[in-house]
Amino acid sequence: MVEKTIIITRFDPDRDEKPRKQEYTVPCEDSWKVLDAVNFIKDEIDATVSHRWSCRMAVCGSCGMMVNGEPKLTCKTALSDYDDRVDIEPLANFPIVRDLVVELDGFMHKFESVKPWIIRAKEQAEDKASLHPEKDTFGQSTEELGNFKQFSMCINCMLCYSACPVVANEPDFLGPAAIALGHRYNLDSRDEGAEERHDIFRGEGTVFSCSYANECSEVCPKNVDPAAAINQAKFGTVIDWAKGLVLPRGGTK
Amino acid sequence: MRALLLKIEPIIWLLFGQGILIGTMLLTGWVLVVGLLIPMGMVDASALSWDRAHGLATSWLFGVIPVGQLLLAALLVLPLWKGAHHVRSLLIDFGGAERDGAVGSLLYGVAAVGSVLAILAVVGL
Numbered sequence: 516m517v518e519k520t521i522i523i524t525r526f527d528p529d530r531d532e533k534p535r536k537q538e539y540t541v542p543c544e545d546s547w548k549v550l551d552a553v554n555f556i557k558d559e560i561d562a563t564v565s566h567r568w569s570c571r572m573a574v575c576g577s578c579g580m581m582v583n584g585e586p587k588l589t590c591k592t593a594l595s596d597y598d599d600r601v602d603i604e605p606l607a608n609f610p611i612v613r614d615l616v617v618e619l620d621g622f623m624h625k626f627e628s629v630k631p632w633i634i635r636a637k638e639q640a641e642d643k644a645s646l647h648p649e650k651d652t653f654g655q656s657t658e659e660l661g662n663f664k665q666f667s668m669c670i671n672c673m674l675c676y677s678a679c680p681v682v683a684n685e686p687d688f689l690g691p692a693a694i695a696l697g698h699r700y701n702l703d704s705r706d707e708g709a710e711e712r713h714d715i716f717r718g719e720g721t722v723f724s725c726s727y728a729n730e731c732s733e734v735c736p737k738n739v740d741p742a743a744a745i746n747q748a749k750f751g752t753v754i755d756w757a758k759g760l761v762l763p764r765g766g767t768k
Numbered sequence: 769m770r771a772l773l774l775k776i777e778p779i780i781w782l783l784f785g786q787g788i789l790i791g792t793m794l795l796t797g798w799v800l801v802v803g804l805l806i807p808m809g810m811v812d813a814s815a816l817s818w819d820r821a822h823g824l825a826t827s828w829l830f831g832v833i834p835v836g837q838l839l840l841a842a843l844l845v846l847p848l849w850k851g852a853h854h855v856r857s858l859l860i861d862f863g864g865a866e867r868d869g870a871v872g873s874l875l876y877g878v879a880a881v882g883s884v885l886a887i888l889a890v891v892g893l
Contacts, residue, residue: 720777723778
């Protein structure tokens with residue numbers, strides 16, 4: 516048991532013009548994660564503190580916050596890694612709704628825009644020929660799964676958006692998680708939607724806005740490595756561009 | 769200006785990527801040899817005499833590919849684009865997004881002029 520000063524960013528849109536800081540003295544157990552301290556404040560000290568959390572096991576992606584200025588999944592971040600004073604703020608690069616809760620709409624819209632589902636050229640009913648004869652499913656080898664599995668581990672915690680210097684400067688930038696997700700579906704052997712997704716995240720002013728700071732991959736709690744996905748997407752665009760020079764209509768049709 | 773920059777993104781990125789490759793692999797060795805090993809006497813300075821360097825730069829592969837000139841041109845041209853693109857990205861990250869059209873064009877312009885001069889110099893060997 517050790518006492519720590521937890522500094523929480525408070526913001527009530529009805530009363531405050533801008534966010535302010537409030538300090539709480541919290542008796543912390545050695546085994547606590549940062550989220551445990553915030554939950555303690557909410558339960559035992561000040562019930563007006565607002566924050567998001569759910570699973571406490573780094574699966575739901577709800578409890579992302581800035582801890583001493585770095586985006587962290589607070590349920591996965593040991594409190595013992597920090598000194599006596601821990602500064603907890605809402606995720607950077609997002610509008611604040613209240614206290615530690617940020618606005619998700621813009622992010623969700625970006626996420627949806629890359630069409631993160633399997634697109635088949637034909638309707639599935641007409642597509643029986645490519646189904647696995649016994650299981651009535653699309654077959655996929657371990658290698659084909661391995662091509663994209665890493666990029667499918669994203670839990671939508673948005674830490675990469677808080678860390679990304681391009682998102683900070685250009686709020687319209689599609690961002691690491693959304694590009695990685697679009698790339699994940701492009702890599703899926705069952706998917707035929709790469710062309711449909713081209714303008715969304717590989718066209719002009721999209722993926723090349725990334726300035727390869729690599730911060731997204733540094734902060735990712737699930738080791739998704741969005742920076743690698745973005746660079747692979749860039750390379751794919753270059754190949755398509757080169758094909759377009761040589762083949763009619765880029766050799767796509 | 770920015771519209772043009774967006775159009776040529778894939779080409780710039782390709783040059784940039786190759787510039788990183790060449791820059792990190794070959795220039796590191798160059799700095800090691802010329803900056804450290806020769807001054808420390810670990811490599812004989814005559815290894816980089818004009819005759820030897822010129823012979824290397826003008827060597828041909830199978831009598832048809834001017835491999836020396838190609839490598840030298842790549843070594844001079846690609847890092848220019850790598851540098852221009854890196855500086856442009858850095859300036860955007862530090863808040864220069866609004867001036868990106870003009871600044872980016874200037875940086876790529878410098879890289880383009882440098883490339884032409886480098887290629888002319890290499891061809892004239």
